[in-house]
Amino acid sequence: MNAILLIARREIGVRGRTKGFRYGMLVTVALVVVLAALPKILGGGDDYTVGLAGQRADRLQAALAAQDAQADDLTVKVKKYAGTAAARKAVAAGEVEAAIVDDTTVISKTTVGSGLSVLLDTAHRIAATEANLAAAGLDPAKVAQAQQVAPLTEQALEGSGEQAAIRQGIALVIVVVLFMLLIQICTWVAMGVVEEKGSRIVEILLTSVRPWQLLAGKIIGLGVLGLSQLIAIAVTGLVAAQVSGSIPELPDGTYALMARVVLWFVLGYAFYGAMFAAIASLVSRQEDVSGVLTPATMTMMVGYLVGFLAVREPDGALAHVLSIVPPFSAMVMPVRSAVSDVPLWETGLAIGLMVLAAAGILALGGTVYRRAVLRTGARVRWREVLRAAS
Amino acid sequence: MLEIDGLRKRYGDLVALDGAGFTVRPGEMFGFVGANGAGKTTTMRIVMGVLEADGGAVRWQGEPVGFATRRRFGYMPEERGLYAKMRVAEQIEYFGRLAGMSPAEARSSADELIERLTLTERRDDEVAGLSLGNQQRVQLAVALVHRPELLVLDEPFSGLDPIAVDALAGVLAERTAAGVPVVFSSHQLDLVERLCDSIGIIKAGRMVAGGTVAELRARESRKLLHIVVTGAAPGWTDRLPGEIVSKTDRPPAGESAETARYDEVVLVPSDDQEALRVAGQAGQVQHFGWQRPSLTEIFREVVA
Secondary structure: OHHHHHHHHHHHHHHHOOHHHHHHHHHHHHHHHHHHHHHHHHHOOOEEEEEEEOOOHHHHHHHHHHHHHHOOOOEEEEEEOOOHHHHHHHHHHOOOOEEEEOOOEEEEOOOOOHHHHHHHHHHHHHHHHHHHHHHOOOOHHHHHHHHOOOOOOOOOOOOOHHHHHHHHHHHHHHHHHHHHHHHHHHHHHHHHHHHHHHOOHHHHHHHHOOHHHHHHHHHHHHHHHHHHHHHHHHHHHHHHHHHHOOOOOOOOOHHHHHHHHHHHHHHHHHHHHHHHHHHHOOOOOHHHHHHHHHHHHHHHHHHHHHHHHHHHOOOOHHHHHHOOOOOOHHHHHHHHHHHOOOOHHHHHHHHHHHHHHHHHHHHHHHHHHHHHOOOOOOOOOHHHHHOOOO | OEEEEEEEEEEOOEEEEEEEEEEEOOOOEEEEEEOOOOOHHHHHHHHOOOOOOOEEEEEEOOEEOOHHHHOOEEEEOOOOOOOOOOEHHHHHHHHHHHOOOOHHHHHHHHHHHHHHOOOHHHOOOEHHHOOHHHHHHHHHHHHHOOOOOEEEEEOOOOOOOHHHHHHHHHHHHHHHHOOOOEEEEOOOHHHHHHHOOEEEEEEOOEEEEEEEHHHHHHHHHOOOEEEEEEOOOOOHHHHOOEEEEEEEOOOOOOOOOOOOOEEEEEEEEOOHHHHHHHHHHHOEEEEEEEOOOOHHHHHHHHHO
């Protein structure tokens, strides 16, 4: 046990201090922050500053304030100007985004954004209707009262549209991050195995530790690095999305979802890590690694692509089946769980099968590794290492 | 005591070891020599458990060698293996810890070796940036850090300059003085001759000669007579009984001032006393004696 810890610690220490890892981590975190805040940045924010000039300025202000009060994610600031000229100047100077002058005209630099346009139009209608009704002799107080209309309450048959979009966004991020992390960490495992085999360090190591200890230490160490990256990405992403206001309220069950993603990462990594390590132990040179790994990488790609499809069609036949079949389930099931309600038995079955598959591949990979890692020189054939214990 | 007994190993049709074996006593420096492909590396890899033998046995203190025993051996493989991205001190310590040392033990042992192998200025450098000689020193430190009971070193001196050779040899001598047997292979036979207490020569997977340097010599030196005669008439060497291995009439540089004729002969005599008489009749005998063959000569003879 002690040996495994030592080996894991070395992997973390040596890999963790490389520039590649540190900068990679920084860039990833920065990228996640930008991505999470992007909708808000691109949307320009639902904060508006509006200029008013004209007789109905007060009424317009009241109407804007009422809309502000009804919506959570909307703030409208109002600046009043003495006349059209002053308002025009304020728009030109960028003090306000748009201004209503003479109760009839909107002034803006270029076009008025659709969100703001609706806002101003509504305010204008309310103020104008009031004025018209008052002119027709109705009691202004009653008119004002009549204008108090509660907004429509939303009742969506398949969850709210906004929530569905957010869920899809999260699912997309999950599948991309899972794939990138898995392929990165598993490649590190493979390269580490070949580094040790090719340089014959393994001959010294194996006089002190058992092959399975060496393999376990390597897989655990690099796995811890991968997991820490995953958690850093998840935490940064969720915090950034909330702070920036892109996702003001996380969909229900987001934290449970994150826990599941971590579980799937661990399972997927156990499977692919052992697979990559076993395959890499067949060759002695770094330049041969990517060649022998192609089938394993392709398997991972299939999971990734189907996971990608499942973002939009979580219950399509292919996504449905592959979300249960290991090892594809590692990337498809978390996506399905993110965008739709997966029956508990399906999740349980998928996890159970994946645990079995991972355990199987760990045992098989360990055997292949043990038999192949000391056989330097030409590529070791599958048939030689898989032949029954000799 | 390390006993290697009747090792056999085949790679397909190729017989790598065909009953090779030898014994190394406590505190003995054993030089393992042989042509390329003779089976040295295969033997050492079997001793270290890196390779499995088809037959034969390796015993340490009379017991078959297993994993637990091998953890107490120090090993330097044929092709150098170090983590390029690890620092010198860190790397030596790491291998000490893997072999079961406590952090403090590993650190103090690593520090000691770093100092002893004059790596102090390089202790925090990555191994990838070191010269070949320094990498080799680190490699030796890795083999020594856990204070092994036996050292198995495959070509530890190859590619080293004389100063590095001395540093390495000094450290090895310390270990043998402490009773640790050392087995090392080398093609530098002058070095083996100088350092080793005993030598084994392997050829095509079989031991063809073995023993102390003196024993090997004693066995071989009966054969060669080295005779130097001056002032003899040409053609006298034809009367020498036996087979002439080499002869020259050119005196060694620095002794050319002599005006008299010079003859130097190396002879495998059929009758040494007759040879002495022939030389004495021919001229003035300057030198007459059994030649001590160098290890290189013994090696050539044995392996030929």
